[in-house]
Amino acid sequence: MTQGPGRFEYFLLQLEGLLQQASQSENVALFLFENDARTKLFMLEGLSKLYTGLHNKKIFKYTNDHFKLLEDALGEVDYYDGYAKDFLADNEMPATIRLFMEEKKAEKLGDLNTLLLKKKLIGHDPSRIKKIRKKLQKADWKKPEEEMQLIKLYYAKEIEDINHFYKSTGSDFIDIEAQVHDLRRKLRWLSIYPQALRGAVQLADSGVKDDLVVKYLTPAVINSPFNVMPGVANNDVILTLEKNYFLALSNMISALGKIKDKGLRLVATSEAVRHTQFVTDEVALQSAIVLNHAENGGVSHILKEAKEICEPFFVEDNLGKLVSLIVTQN
Secondary structure, three states: OOOHHHHHHHHHHHHHHHHHHHOOOOOHHHHHHHOOHHHHHHHHHHHHHHHHOOOOHHHHHHHHHHHHHHHHHHHHHHHHHHHHHHHHOOOOOOHHHHHHHHHHHHHHHHHHHHHHHHOOOOOOOOOHHHHHHHHHHOOOOOOHHHHHHHHHHHHHHHHHHHHHHHHHOOOOOOOHHHHHHHHHHHHHHHHHHHHHOOOOEEEEOOOOOOHHHHHHOOHHHHOOHHHOOOOOOOOOEEEEEEHHHHHHHHHHHHHHHHHHHHHHHHHHHHHHHHHHHOOOHHHHHHHHHHHOOOOOOOHHHHHHHHHHHHHHHHHOOOOOOOEEEEEEOO
């Protein structure tokens, strides 16, 4: 019997518990945001994305659409909350921009509260989780061996698609959101799937010597809790990933995250300037560069940084060396 239903139920129970607690709060959306509901949604979205590529596409597209809608809404709250906090600590940032970020956070929280009611996740008839469970019961769950073969193929196809996406950017990045941020999102799913699969994916060191991968194996990456897989537990069949290449992936996600944050800080500041000073996009961006002291690290510099770290990573084909073996437990 496949472990698929249990994987979904593990995170559904966590989300359901948070929703029940949040319903007693004055601001449900704020409670969910402050209690890390987004992580649970990432796991459920990851499972839905993965199983959409395995079987019963219609069922898992349904679950994915609902989880993604909530995760995106929480992501927008997180976006403005992060910059509201950053700008509050920056004495040189104009008060109007700080206020704009706070107001946008409040707006996004309001949007999320409306969404939660509309999708029947809270209120007098919180039936959405029940409907999701009913959908999942109708899936044609595969046996462990067949399912793992499909998972391995899906993971390899995701890697192929990411490599194609990177090559399609050409020799240079030209857009922070559509290229750098989107590439990081795609890479991040490769690290979310193993966590969401609850022990069905493990890291293994085959002993292959590769001097090129060593530079990615920093103490921060090696010791990161995100790179510790859940225990095998009762999974009869597991997929192994080459540990060093998975750590290289983690390093890349982290490095791109730092570059993305610098770029989106300019984007967020520019948005605030445009709406508070009623200026053009070009004037707002130049003002954002000055306010963030990024005269020597504007958008073009950030895009160049992204290219410099991505180029060797993809030339070395670190992702292509990631997927290893399927192992049947005794």
